[in-house]
Amino acid sequence: MPTGAPTGAPTLERWLAGPRFGPLPMRGAGHKAPALSFEFMPPKTEAMEQQLWTCIGRLAPLQPRFVSVTYGAGGSTQARTHATVTRLVRETSLVPAAHLTCVGAGREEVDAVARSYWEAGVRHIVALRGDAPAGESYAPHPSGYAFAVDLVAGLKRVAPFDISVAAYPEAHPQAVSRVGDLDNLKRKLDAGASRAITNFFFDTSVYLRFLDLCLAAGITAPIVPGIMPVTNLAGLRRMATLSGIGIPDWLVHMFDGLDDDVETRRMVAAVVTAEQVRLLQANGVDEFHFYTLNRAELTYSIAHILGVRPVSPPPPAAPAV
Numbered sequence: 001m002p003t004g005a006p007t008g009a010p011t012l013e014r015w016l017a018g019p020r021f022g023p024l025p026m027r028g029a030g031h032k033a034p035a036l037s038f039e040f041m042p043p044k045t046e047a048m049e050q051q052l053w054t055c056i057g058r059l060a061p062l063q064p065r066f067v068s069v070t071y072g073a074g075g076s077t078q079a080r081t082h083a084t085v086t087r088l089v090r091e092t093s094l095v096p097a098a099h100l101t102c103v104g105a106g107r108e109e110v111d112a113v114a115r116s117y118w119e120a121g122v123r124h125i126v127a128l129r130g131d132a133p134a135g136e137s138y139a140p141h142p143s144g145y146a147f148a149v150d151l152v153a154g155l156k157r158v159a160p161f162d163i164s165v166a167a168y169p170e171a172h173p174q175a176v177s178r179v180g181d182l183d184n185l186k187r188k189l190d191a192g193a194s195r196a197i198t199n200f201f202f203d204t205s206v207y208l209r210f211l212d213l214c215l216a217a218g219i220t221a222p223i224v225p226g227i228m229p230v231t232n233l234a235g236l237r238r239m240a241t242l243s244g245i246g247i248p249d250w251l252v253h254m255f256d257g258l259d260d261d262v263e264t265r266r267m268v269a270a271v272v273t274a275e276q277v278r279l280l281q282a283n284g285v286d287e288f289h290f291y292t293l294n295r296a297e298l299t300y301s302i303a304h305i306l307g308v309r310p311v312s313p314p315p316p317a318a319p320a321v
């Protein structure tokens, strides 16, 4: 690898001596497509329901490891989450994961929801504390699970679920300290979770440093990066502020002047996300969780860039004799 020419060097010397990007992953040659999971939101209206199922239809042939369905803030979507997850069980061969939170319900009620998932054939839960309604601060339900770690332990008592939990490369906004937050993550995994999925992030080095910290804290389970393909900076700012996620200047600059140019924003989003996942892949990461926002296009194209291909359609049935 060239060491790089000083910035004042003549142009060609500077170009030819500069750092090189690694090649795009090749098919074959030891390249294994990464394992993907996709996150959906339960739909609120008939039109949104159609949009969701179109999205699922497009992404399903990529054979994700699992697809997860969120649980609205304050437990507000309990019925819709349940309906979406059980429809996934009934009508698809996908592995569904139901998000479940501690908010607004006692332990018995949460356990009953978990039991009904198990009885419906759902084996994977994304176990979360959840948040208080906007403007309020979180307080555990008097007879509820206080934190995600308690929910994980409770779920394991209900049935041998596969459990995912949340992780925060930039630390959870209410964490007492970074060390306390890491300790909380370790306790969630020790209580029975098999992986963590991170909040979205844009500074990839923050995530990679977080992996180092996890390893140093004795965590060995996968900390799967949560990938948010961004097309709308205004919407992103709202979400990022709530969850304490930094939006780097370069990302703001990328979308600068594109408020009314949806087409270009989409192309820029594809490049930004592709670059992020490629950098992660170049660092050895081979599991990705996509926040799809119930839209397939960007996730599908990024999955393609990562080397994931749809399963081929089944061969035509043999002619009747």
Ligand SMILES: Cc1cc2nc3c(=O)[nH]c(=O)nc-3n(C[C@H](O)[C@H](O)[C@H](O)COP(=O)(O)OP(=O)(O)OC[C@H]3O[C@@H](n4cnc5c(N)ncnc54)[C@H](O)[C@@H]3O)c2cc1C
Pocket (backbone or CB within 6 Å): 069, 070, 071, 072, 073, 074, 075, 099, 100, 101, 126, 127, 128, 129, 130, 131, 146, 147, 148, 149, 165, 166, 167, 172, 173, 174, 175, 176, 180, 181, 184, 188, 197, 198, 199, 200, 226
């Ligand atoms: C992948 C992913 C999916 C999500 N899906 C949903 C969803 O579907 N619905 C939803 O409402 N929200 C969802 N969230 C958001 C999540 O509910 C919030 O971020 C919430 O504020 C924290 O949830 P948690 O499970 O990380 O909580 P916890 O792990 O319980 O941690 C919450 C905070 O409490 C601290 N803490 C833990 N234990 C203690 C203790 N004993 N004493 C003091 N402090 C403690 C932790 O350090 C942390 O700061 C999701 C987040 C992620 C990353």
